[in-house]
Amino acid sequence: MLDDRKLAVLRAIVEDYVSTNEPVGSKALAERHNLKVSPATVRNDMAALEEDGYITQPHTSAGRVPTDKGYRLFVDRLSQVKPLSGAERRAIETFLAGAVDLDDVVTRTVRLLAQLTRQVAVVQYPTLTRSTVRHVELVPLSERRVMLVLITNTGRVEQRVIELPEVVEDTRIAHLRAVLNSCLDGCGLSSVPEQVADLPERLPVEDRPVVATILSVLLETLVERHDEKIVFAGAANLAGADFTTGLRDVLEALEEQVVLMRLLGETSPDIPSALTVRIGSENPYLHGTSIVATGYGSGDKQLARLGVLGPTRMDYPVTMGAVRAVARYVSQILAAS
Amino acid sequence: MLDDRKLAVLRAIVEDYVSTNEPVGSKALAERHNLKVSPATVRNDMAALEEDGYITQPHTSAGRVPTDKGYRLFVDRLSQVKPLSGAERRAIETFLAGAVDLDDVVTRTVRLLAQLTRQVAVVQYPTLTRSTVRHVELVPLSERRVMLVLITNTGRVEQRVIELPEVVEDTRIAHLRAVLNSCLDGCGLSSVPEQVADLPERLPVEDRPVVATILSVLLETLVERHDEKIVFAGAANLAGADFTTGLRDVLEALEEQVVLMRLLGETSPDIPSALTVRIGSENPYLHGTSIVATGYGSGDKQLARLGVLGPTRMDYPVTMGAVRAVARYVSQILAAS
DNA sequence: ACTTGGCACTCGGGAACACAGAGTGCTAGA
DNA sequence: TCTAGCACTCTGTGTTCCCGAGTGCCAAGT
Numbered sequence: 001m002l003d004d005r006k007l008a009v010l011r012a013i014v015e016d017y018v019s020t021n022e023p024v025g026s027k028a029l030a031e032r033h034n035l036k037v038s039p040a041t042v043r044n045d046m047a048a049l050e051e052d053g054y055i056t057q058p059h060t061s062a063g064r065v066p067t068d069k070g071y072r073l074f075v076d077r078l079s080q081v082k083p084l085s086g087a088e089r090r091a092i093e094t095f096l097a098g099a100v101d102l103d104d105v106v107t108r109t110v111r112l113l114a115q116l117t118r119q120v121a122v123v124q125y126p127t128l129t130r131s132t133v134r135h136v137e138l139v140p141l142s143e144r145r146v147m148l149v150l151i152t153n154t155g156r157v158e159q160r161v162i163e164l165p166e167v168v169e170d171t172r173i174a175h176l177r178a179v180l181n182s183c184l185d186g187c188g189l190s191s192v193p194e195q196v197a198d199l200p201e202r203l204p205v206e207d208r209p210v211v212a213t214i215l216s217v218l219l220e221t222l223v224e225r226h227d228e229k230i231v232f233a234g235a236a237n238l239a240g241a242d243f244t245t246g247l248r249d250v251l252e253a254l255e256e257q258v259v260l261m262r263l264l265g266e267t268s269p270d271i272p273s274a275l276t277v278r279i280g281s282e283n284p285y286l287h288g289t290s291i292v293a294t295g296y297g298s299g300d301k302q303l304a305r306l307g308v309l310g311p312t313r314m315d316y317p318v319t320m321g322a323v324r325a326v327a328r329y330v331s332q333i334l335a336a337s
Numbered sequence: 338m339l340d341d342r343k344l345a346v347l348r349a350i351v352e353d354y355v356s357t358n359e360p361v362g363s364k365a366l367a368e369r370h371n372l373k374v375s376p377a378t379v380r381n382d383m384a385a386l387e388e389d390g391y392i393t394q395p396h397t398s399a400g401r402v403p404t405d406k407g408y409r410l411f412v413d414r415l416s417q418v419k420p421l422s423g424a425e426r427r428a429i430e431t432f433l434a435g436a437v438d439l440d441d442v443v444t445r446t447v448r449l450l451a452q453l454t455r456q457v458a459v460v461q462y463p464t465l466t467r468s469t470v471r472h473v474e475l476v477p478l479s480e481r482r483v484m485l486v487l488i489t490n491t492g493r494v495e496q497r498v499i500e501l502p503e504v505v506e507d508t509r510i511a512h513l514r515a516v517l518n519s520c521l522d523g524c525g526l527s528s529v530p531e532q533v534a535d536l537p538e539r540l541p542v543e544d545r546p547v548v549a550t551i552l553s554v555l556l557e558t559l560v561e562r563h564d565e566k567i568v569f570a571g572a573a574n575l576a577g578a579d580f581t582t583g584l585r586d587v588l589e590a591l592e593e594q595v596v597l598m599r600l601l602g603e604t605s606p607d608i609p610s611a612l613t614v615r616i617g618s619e620n621p622y623l624h625g626t627s628i629v630a631t632g633y634g635s636g637d638k639q640l641a642r643l644g645v646l647g648p649t650r651m652d653y654p655v656t657m658g659a660v661r662a663v664a665r666y667v668s669q670i671l672a673a674s
Numbered sequence: 675a676c677t678t679g680g681c682a683c684t685c686g687g688g689a690a691c692a693c694a695g696a697g698t699g700c701t702a703g704a
Numbered sequence: 705t706c707t708a709g710c711a712c713t714c715t716g717t718g719t720t721c722c723c724g725a726g727t728g729c730c731a732a733g734t
Contacts, residue, residue: 023727038678043727061684061726101496139472139488148485149494151476157486159438159494233592235572238459239585248576362697375707398697658683661708
């Protein structure tokens with residue numbers, strides 16, 4: 001059904017269409033890629049490919065354009081991820097190495113990825129739930145207010161101001177801090193609730209209201225940040241491209257954390273570092289766009305996801321190469337810090 | 338030269354053009370606004386206004402369109418800021434009141450402003466330099482690493498990981514923390530450098546290298562964040578509007594912190610809470626767009642700026658009302674926390 | 675059984691053209 | 705000083721026409 005030459009034709013169509021953004025005809029195809037066959041033969045193959053739904057023509061007597069199914073086949077079987085050039089790799093490395101804190105790492109990563117791919121880059125902040133507590137700090141602000149600061153092993157810092165139910169002097173605060181730390185230090189964020197469950201009972205009665213207040217804020221912080229923060233960059237790259245779905249819709253999706261989250265998708269449980277590619281209508285939330293994403297994180301734990309979003313007509317090999325490389329480098333950086 | 342009726346005509350032209358986005362002709366003008374005069378008279382006035390450069394026609398025999406100069410006159414003399422409706426005020430208040438920390442305040446503010454004005458909203462994070470130190474925290478991470486956390490009275494938290502030149506046990510860290518706090522608590526960020534200048538000399542010799550390292554990071558943090566973080570929202574609102582300068586340029590400017598900073602401009606020293614309006618070419622960095630901005634901050638201190646960016650053809654009274662109102666509310670919130 | 679050249683057909687998009695309508699400037703009169 | 709009328713000038717739209725790229729199919733060639 002699909003012999004080698006038909007696949008070669010499909011590959012050529014995808015490559016040409018991606019680079020020219022114009023429907024590609026049989027003649028130009030036979031010329032540019034030296035297929036050693038005549039345009040007529042190519043036409044026959046094209047008819048077969050169209051029959052099978054891999055390509056389509058915008059209107060009668062125009063060239064062919066890949067369908068989503070065609071891109072899918074191209075990505076799965078006809079292309080291989082294109083590695084970055086040495087210069088690019090070095091640029092990534094030095095650029096990311098300059099980051100001073102987690103915020104900075106994420107910001108730099110997203111910009112880098114946008115610039116590298118000339119698409120919209122999307123990066124999810126490392127999930128709290130998979131990281132562990134490195135330190136809990138209680139800072140007295142006034143008689144009845146303290147600030148809770150939670151520091152994780154990924155360098156993330158969360159803070160909340162807490163109104164206490166009663167006046168608490170600093171020494172008691174210091175004591176509570178010590179208790180909290182001995183209880184939570186190094187424990188995974190997801191196990192924090194069980195760790196602190198019986199904490200009030202182990203403390204003197206008079207401390208319990210205060211502890212209860214603090215704990216409720218602490219737990220709230222964990223839950224709240226469970227659905228994670230996501231940032232994007234490179235929206236300017238949308239200006240040139242034309243989407244089947246309106247530009248407005250894309251921009252709106254980018255500003256909706258929830259939608260973005262869905263777009264990035266779940267890490268595949270078996271191979272978390274695998275590249276996920278969603279093409280056009282495969283993507284349920286934003287038609288006419290494609291997404292290349294992957295998980296990243298320090299060591300073997302995948303902490304979050306990053307990727308790029310662009311028109312269906314994108315250079316998949318290059319984009320996939322860039323996403324994979326950036327994910328690796330940022331994982332390194334996170335592991336080191 | 339410019340009698341009352343001519344001004345009324347200009348006002349009518351601006352209002353009509355803003356609402357219809359089409360060049361406005363003499364006939365429609367005389368009808369819609371009851372000017373009590375005939376179209377012919379209006380035409381004479383229009384000729385005069387065009388002579389003076391307040392309006393222009395895209396081509397012969399089309400209606401008139403306000404020039405930047407025309408908008409300027411309109412904003413300065415022909416319009417008054419339109420206050421928000423009661424429902425809108427309440428919505429703002431409840432929406433902002435739900436914020437849990439500074440990040441959240443800023444995020445909510447920028448979204449709110451974007452939604453309210455249907456333009457791109459821009460909010461600068463409150464400046465560190467004008468705020469004061471509320472607490473300095475040193476958190477031991479490992480033998481030779483500590484995390485420096487700086488908490489300001491605006492609720493902002495800055496953190497940095499510090500590599501120490503030698504192994505330092507926790508009690509020494511605790512002591513240093515106490516020293517730093519007694520030295521810096523409540524002092525303005527801009528006066529931190531002088532406050533800590535003689536600190537090493539006042540400490541035992543063996544502590545000096547460690548202190549020097551910590552202080553250098555601390556000072557670096559202050560300088561680095563001096564040029565402030567800026568966020569925006571509502572880019573989707575650009576999709577409809579058409580700019581004389583390309584959409585791409587606008588999006589690029591939005592992602593460039595530095596440009597954005599310049600766009601928001603400086604707070605006028607005398608009346609920091611005054612609204613700044615830059616119209617079209619008055620804006621040196623991004624032609625064809627207008628900016629309505631103002632300072633905000635707790636109490637009488639202006640901490641930062643916020644505003645919106647939109648096409649020159651925008652509804653200035655409404656936009657100005659929204660910007661002013663949001664600035665007031667967010668100032669209140671900051672003062673309270 | 676494929677491949678190739680030839681040929682008629684289709685359809686999109688650009689150029690040429692006409693035309694209606696909105697808007698103007700000007701002049702003469704109230 | 706305002707108004708009414710009138711001739712003029714454009715843009716935008718709809719129509720028509722034609723070119724050319726590209727196709728599908730058929731018959732001949734290997």
